[in-house]
Amino acid sequence: MIMNLLADVDIGKLLGLALRTSIGVQAATFALAAVGLNLHYGYTGLLNFGVVAFMAAGAYGMAIFFTQGWLGGSLILAIAAGLVFAVGIALSIGLPSLRLRADYLAITTIAIAEVLRISFRSQRLLDLTGGPFGLPSIEDRNANVSFADVVTVDWNPISDGSYGFWRLRFDDQTLWVMILGWLMVLLATLLIWGLMRSPWGRVIKAIREDEDAARALGKNVFSYKLQSLIIGGMIAALAGVTRALNTGFVETQQFRPQTTFFIWTVLILGGAASVWGPVVGSIAFWFVIIFVEELLRQMVDSGWIPEAILKSNDIASVRMIMMGLMLGALMIWRPQGLVGKKEEAQIDVR
């Protein structure tokens, strides 16, 4: 019976697809956003349930400035504008809510994320954000013109062709964006590593554990929390920019709340408060998601799972159930995540 199953399942395709996704741009995007969230939650203890707001700010900031031709149509400056937008979001969330208890921040962040998404989608901002159609405009998209061309064509130093081996072959454009994406993940991770081994990081960790203790020792807790929110927010904004440059367009669909919770899953899976946790988490997350999805698809297609139980267009939902089960198991048996330190784990179910 097992032998028959093995014969029906294409293990090469299964592993190939899963590996391909786990080193792809999407995984880099999630890793980057999780690095930002790690500074917020893992190190500072800020419950940011609106990671996607920072991503949307970065992506839309960049896309709007570029398509409007502001700042001379320079993509670098447009990306910088996206980051500044993210700082603005951090301030508008942080100034009113960081003086309050942690749960108020959680509520504010989740609300801002939705306010931002629905505003971008509104008819009123159609000229600026493209409303429900996103950016670039439909005409540009039909003509295959996008802000991403600057990166994938103008900046691309890799000669045309496809690179790699086996199922891990990528064309030059995808490869170039992958390199850029993972390079940013590396830089952001090194930034966090450097910050957390400084006295600044020491104060941040103290705030995570007990704000009053930090205050009693003369630390300006509010200011540190705001700094953390801004830096982490800018990293998440870079993730949004990467996502937009990868897909070639921005749309409000890309910034729904579930993205926030995927990023939380990535962080907890890898290990909050560990330097490499977000990176390991993102690679593992995408590997498992795609592996389970493809396995189910092949089992449904070859009749191992009867249609009465699962239809192939329901598989995407089942993979979320699997993810939830995995998170639950993690909470029980390994709350510190794959590479986190047990002594510093914040989720403590015992």
Added chain:
Amino acid sequence: MSDNPVPTSFDTTIGSKKPDPILIVDAMAKTFGGLRAVDIDHLEVQRGIITAFIGPNGAGKTTLFNLITGFDKPNNGSWVFNTSSLAGKPPHLIAQAGMVRTFQLTKSLAKMTVLDNMLLGASKQRGELLRYALLRPQWQKQETEVLKKAGTLLERFNLSHMRDEYAATLSGGQRKLLEMARALMSEPTLILLDEPMAGVNPALVQSLLTHIEDLRDDGVSVLFIEHDMDVIMGISDWIVVLAEGKIIAEGTPADVSKNPAVIDAYLGSAVAEELKDV
């Protein structure tokens, strides 16, 4: 004991003038709903001695601490520390001014090592500023000094062997010691200890008391809260007795233990409690 001029007799009227006050509290009041938790007309705390706040549970001792250190806001009142007014200042600025507190429920940071707890205590660290955090040469020298100071204090408080352990592994008494040592990292001029002896194994109490006396002998003014009369009689230079938010007496341990108001309000209630059990 020490060469410090430990006073034996000030004026024992409530709110009396002290020759060199480090802290002066005026017309401070705090109410929680209908309860007047703190209601003080005038209080002066002498520099360079050990002053104890005592009083039964609910007397307002910790509330007074919270008000003075900025952790809670009074309904009205003003207080002056080292000639500068602290009213309305946030806790971190009060700590930076040289008045550092500990907590009744110790706030040792369990997920950080003992050493990191200590390093955190030092004030005015360049490396704590974001703009220098990534530039190690900018703060390396200061960090070395802070490390040295932490080493000395850990030695003094018998915690050297635990320096690389997470603070979570310390016993209750060791946590009290750590919190006190950490507060000293900033070289405060006035240290406020909220029940430093509570929950500490009796064998450690004597050592804690010695540490508190050592602080005074080093020139730090000490203000501490305790509700166990026996503990403080031996080490306090001056005692302020609170009951129901008001100061009902102040004086040396000898004065206070003879004061009928104190015996009535404080010891009396304890005796009454005991009689109830019989």
